[in-house]
Each structure stands twice: as structure tokens, then as C-alpha cells.
Amino acid sequence: MSNSPERRSKGFTLIELLVVIAIIAILIGLLLPAVQKVREAASKMKCQNNLKQLSLGFHSYHDVHKKLPPGMSPGTVNYGDLYCCWGTWQVAILPFIEQEAAFKIYQNYGGDDSTGPRYAAGVNLQVTQRRYQVLTCPTEDSPNAPLGGITSHNYAVNFGNTSIYQVPTITVGGVTVTFGEAPFKPNSGSPLTHITDGTSSTLLVAEVIQGQRADLRGFGWWGPATGFTTFAGPNSSTPDTPPQNCDANMPNPPCTTATAGNPTNQYARSKHTGGVNAGMVDGSIRFVTNNIAIATWRGMGSARGGEVIDGY
Amino acid sequence: MSAPLKLSMKALAIVALISLFGCGSEKQRFPIEGEITLNGQAVKEGSIQFHPLAPSEGFLEGAIIKAGRYKIPAEKGLLAGKYQVLISSPDYKGKKPDPNEAPGAVYQARELIPEIYNTKSTLTVEVLPKGQNNFDFHLK
Numbered sequence: 001m002s003n004s005p006e007r008r009s010k011g012f013t014l015i016e017l018l019v020v021i022a023i024i025a026i027l028i029g030l031l032l033p034a035v036q037k038v039r040e041a042a043s044k045m046k047c048q049n050n051l052k053q054l055s056l057g058f059h060s061y062h063d064v065h066k067k068l069p070p071g072m073s074p075g076t077v078n079y080g081d082l083y084c085c086w087g088t089w090q091v092a093i094l095p096f097i098e099q100e101a102a103f104k105i106y107q108n109y110g111g112d113d114s115t116g117p118r119y120a121a122g123v124n125l126q127v128t129q130r131r132y133q134v135l136t137c138p139t140e141d142s143p144n145a146p147l148g149g150i151t152s153h154n155y156a157v158n159f160g161n162t163s164i165y166q167v168p169t170i171t172v173g174g175v176t177v178t179f180g181e182a183p184f185k186p187n188s189g190s191p192l193t194h195i196t197d198g199t200s201s202t203l204l205v206a207e208v209i210q211g212q213r214a215d216l217r218g219f220g221w222w223g224p225a226t227g228f229t230t231f232a233g234p235n236s237s238t239p240d241t242p243p244q245n246c247d248a249n250m251p252n253p254p255c256t257t258a259t260a261g262n263p264t265n266q267y268a269r270s271k272h273t274g275g276v277n278a279g280m281v282d283g284s285i286r287f288v289t290n291n292i293a294i295a296t297w298r299g300m301g302s303a304r305g306g307e308v309i310d311g312y
Numbered sequence: 313m314s315a316p317l318k319l320s321m322k323a324l325a326i327v328a329l330i331s332l333f334g335c336g337s338e339k340q341r342f343p344i345e346g347e348i349t350l351n352g353q354a355v356k357e358g359s360i361q362f363h364p365l366a367p368s369e370g371f372l373e374g375a376i377i378k379a380g381r382y383k384i385p386a387e388k389g390l391l392a393g394k395y396q397v398l399i400s401s402p403d404y405k406g407k408k409p410d411p412n413e414a415p416g417a418v419y420q421a422r423e424l425i426p427e428i429y430n431t432k433s434t435l436t437v438e439v440l441p442k443g444q445n446n447f448d449f450h451l452k
Contacts, residue, residue: 172396173432175363175396231372237373237384238372238374239374239376245415255376256358257357259402259420260423261430291339293368294367294372
């Protein structure tokens, strides 16, 4: 008994060490997925918080101007450029998301080519080359600046249920989708009283994924990228149809260039698992799953369509 | 066998049954793929959309066409049922805008596919609940 401590070697045997390492490995293996899930949940919440801030910003804008800001540009002159380039809602909302200083730098908001520079010229670059945290979702692992250092972001406003330029109907043989109005139009915004489908069942703003390389999805300083439509569902495999710079190679979402038979469109997309975050006009934030029926999602996209929307 | 053990075995069996059939209510999506030609030639680029004829339940899904082929994976697939099909392909006519220039004017590509395959589509398919569905379209 008394001499046993001398007979035992000090320290651990190899087997003991291996067992301990194996146990630790198993514990880490159990823990790691949990940590990942918590991280994903946290970034999803951060993303929803951004949507809440934007919704509050839109409501503050509405308090001042009695209507929502124009989606693309408030200009009345259409140079054949379809309100592309003189300041989108992302500029209009700046004073209401505590970016008053940036808004003061921006020139020619609400103007046209006869009154000043576009978004990609002169001092406006000081505003459009910046990245705004409140416009960036943390699940976006590679925020992009596709052209000349001008930034893409992760949120787009609701342009209704047909196409970005709000064609009255989209017909595909026996299927017809009729435009049911929207909170945002290319050159004007709607007063909340015009949203007769109900503010809690009409979408205001949702997520998009930033295109990589020269792809312009999420390039919200430029008209056609400022909005999304509900023509196709959240994270649909249906390709987006930008008018130019479509790059469908990985990791970009699918796309093909818009044509007369397949008008300009950008759909709600996210890198969260199973759906997208969206803000409703009443300021509530929801997570909408990819499995929402297309008729319900289109009903949520229209502001005056008169659709009956029950649970989703 | 003692009574409590029997009970726990029964409980275990019930749990196993629920976990086997619990997810059965999830709508099942089926993968789709196929090839698309126009006048005998593979369509170089473009897109295909499947519009559900029962939109209150179905999803609008689609895919890009690359070198005459398209593919919708199972996780984005379609529910069983009937669909109206749209096929579109852009025709740039040498006017493709420079991707390295800050975009301004909105460019509109022409449509290469005849309208009886998109806006006035006469193409209808039925997705069968059998796993992989293949739909080839040989357009004229």
C-alpha cells in the first residue's frame, strides 16, 4: 500500500490522454452546430432590426411628406431613362435613418440631367460610395461595390405583384397576373391611406441578395435595382430579370436579361435558412417562408388588389 | 416484463411512429430538368418559368437556360400538378451595354422566342409525383 505511489508513473498514459481528447472532440462537435445556429439567429435578428429601422424611417418620412418616397426618382421628366439615376428611396430616407449629413452632401435629388449630376458623378460619390450598416444584412458575407466603388445593399422596397416598371398585367398563356397597385412606384410614393388592402397585410420592404462582380442586384442607388416584386416567391428558383449586367455564375442567384416577353424583375431573396425577412407597411417585421403559396405572396405585394389573405 | 417497462416501450414506439410520419404534411417538391431547342438549335441563354394553374397552393419556380439545358433541383422543385410554361431568351442585337460603365439608360433586350411560348404560351405540363420529371421543349 505505502509503496504504490512510487510504482505508478507520474502523468497520464497514452490511452487516458486519447480518451480525454476524444471526449473533448465529441463535446466540441456537439457545441459547434449550436454556436452556428445562435450566430445565424443573431444575424437574422440584426437583419430584422435593420428592417424595423427602415420601416420607422419610412413612417417618419410619411409624417413629414404625407406619402412614402418615390421608389426610383421623383423626376417627372422621363429621358427614356425611366427615372434611373437622380436619387432613389435610399437617398430620400437618409435624413430619417440618422444620415442627415450624407443627405446634405447629395446634390440634385429630385432633379434630372438639366439640373445637376447623377448618382455616380461629382460629390454624390461621397454618398453612394459609402456602405450603410442599416442597409446591410449581416448574413451578406461579401458586400459588393459593383462599379466605381459604388455600394450595393440588402433591402428593396415593394413595387407590387407584376414587374419593376409595374406593367398592368403579365400574361403567360392561361395565367394572368393583374397589377394591384403598390406602396412604391418608380416616380412616386403612395399615401398610407391608399393602401386599402390593409397595412398589416401589405409588404413595405424586404431583403435581396447583393450580386457579385458587376451584377447590379442590390445596387439600390440605381432605379431598376431599388425594388422587388412578388411576381415570384421568396428565394424562388425563378431567375431575376435585370435589364443589364446579369451574372448568373455562382454565388449569384439565378438571372437572365429582361425582354419584352419577360419584363424587368427582382425578387426577394436572402441567405437565411428557409425564407426572407420582410417589413409590412404597418411597421411589423415577419419572416416569410419559401413555401408560401404564390397567390398569397402576390396578395401581400399588392396594395389595392382586394385579395383575402389568411395565415401564412 | 414489468408494467412500467411495458409502458415505456409503448411510449417509445409511439415516439418512433410520430418521428417517422411527423413531417408527412410538408408539401413534396419534385426536381425538373430537360433541354430546350429553337428550330433545332440549343437555346444559348434565357429562362424558363413554371406557372401553377392552381396558384393558391403552388409556387412559381424556374431556372436559367444554359447551352440548351435547364435544371430545377429538388429543394426548389415543383409540387405535383399542372403548369403553364414560359420560355424566354434575350436577343441583344449587338446593343449589349458596357458592364463597366455606371448604368443609366435602361436597356431593353428583344425577345428571341416566339410569343406562343411566353406571353401567349400554349405550353402546359403536368408534374407527376414520381421523383425526377423530364420536360424537353423543341420550339419552332
